[in-house]
Amino acid sequence: MKDSKKEFINPLFTVDSVLFTVVDNQLKVLLVKRAIEPFNGRWALPGGFVDVKQDDNTDMTAQRKLYEKTGITPKYLEQLKVFSGLNRDPRGFSVTLTYFALVAYEDTEPHINTVEEATWTEINELRNLPLAFDHREIIEAAFQRLQQKALYSMVPVYCCAEKFTVGQLKSVVEVIINKPLQRKSLMRRIEASGMFKEVDQKVQSGGRLAQLYSLKPDVDVVHFERNLGA
Amino acid sequence: MKDSKKEFINPLFTVDSVLFTVVDNQLKVLLVKRAIEPFNGRWALPGGFVDVKQDDNTDMTAQRKLYEKTGITPKYLEQLKVFSGLNRDPRGFSVTLTYFALVAYEDTEPHINTVEEATWTEINELRNLPLAFDHREIIEAAFQRLQQKALYSMVPVYCCAEKFTVGQLKSVVEVIINKPLQRKSLMRRIEASGMFKEVDQKVQSGGRLAQLYSLKPDVDVVHFERNLGA
């Protein structure tokens, strides 16, 4: 039949997500332990097959798989890249669409702790962990994308709580780009982006009280014309 | 069988490419006429199914399909984005991985003219053409990516011939970003990028002879820290 021919041609298609968060001045990636072959028992990115009945598109597949495996709904989600090839999956030619996602650690803690098979892994500890498939390479690509985006946009704010101080955002960005950042530069961008509003509330921080900011509703991420920290 | 279950879950997967070129101060996209259902007879992006026997990965699928349909091997090819959904293909849930590609018109002319069913369409004329699937949306996304890249990288050079003058590249960039560009700015970037070498040859251009440049072998596209033409 025509159908079987198409199916034969069609490669294995999956969706995987690289979910980042920042906690304790460390950049962490969410890994789940595989419970089936291949790579049974290994750490892997959360993901799986599209379910045509539930998913209107692949974005929903990514969201659904993250939620099913960890109870997390990320604040930020965008496509990263497709990885494909004959050798990346022992079952044959496979294609995985990967996503790049961010959450505030505060939004995840209650969920993640109840899930036995999911864990936050510090980005540098990955070198010692054997991962399933080419997931190490995928994480590396996601990490580079995150670093780049941190230089010309405010995406790192999605690793912050709903209300955040300049100091907190500064710390998050510094962890991501792995170098010090001028507080002044960040303040200029908060102002210039127009993405944020000052919350009528301050919070203690060891010194003078810090102004809280929050995202305006329905704003898009602004892209600047220059990079930080050349 | 396990296999049949997997195949059932698997959506229809295709690869499509948005191939741009610049000629006569116009930005053009390559379209091919569909010869099968659905959308038989409509203009569409060149693409098709992965052939596991021939393709090591999806990049090769994109290249192969472009070559099969038009004889063109683009100088530049990168992943754009995945488009997916239940309604974009009448056959059911489908996923298409799209690529974004550039060629010099000079490299294509002999081929394209021999192919009845392929044509270069000016980007603004697309509004009047009914395209297959969501291909108009895909082209729009590719166009925006191209415009962005032209602001912070030298990718437009892949729309130039192997040897090109500053004036030619300037003209290509201006067509892409649709605004005038300072010759001086471009020269600074040619110098700063280190991607090019001066060819020991000049060419006439109506006035003073123009220096020819060419890409150094095996260079990566340099990304600048500022955008052009704020």
Add this chain to the structure above:
DNA sequence: TAATTAAGTGTCTCAGTGACATTATTTTTA
């Protein structure tokens, strides 16, 4: 009450782009 700590401001420097004048070299035209 003074010291400490972190928030927030003021301002100078620096680098890269935009603008545009100037010079250089070729073709075209009177």
Add this chain to the structure above:
DNA sequence: TAAAAATAATGTCACTGAGACACTTAATTA
């Protein structure tokens, strides 16, 4: 043949936004 026109290439100044860092402000802590 000389002047004009055309395009290439260079020089230089202004503008903008990031980096650096001193300074002020307002809280906690000793």
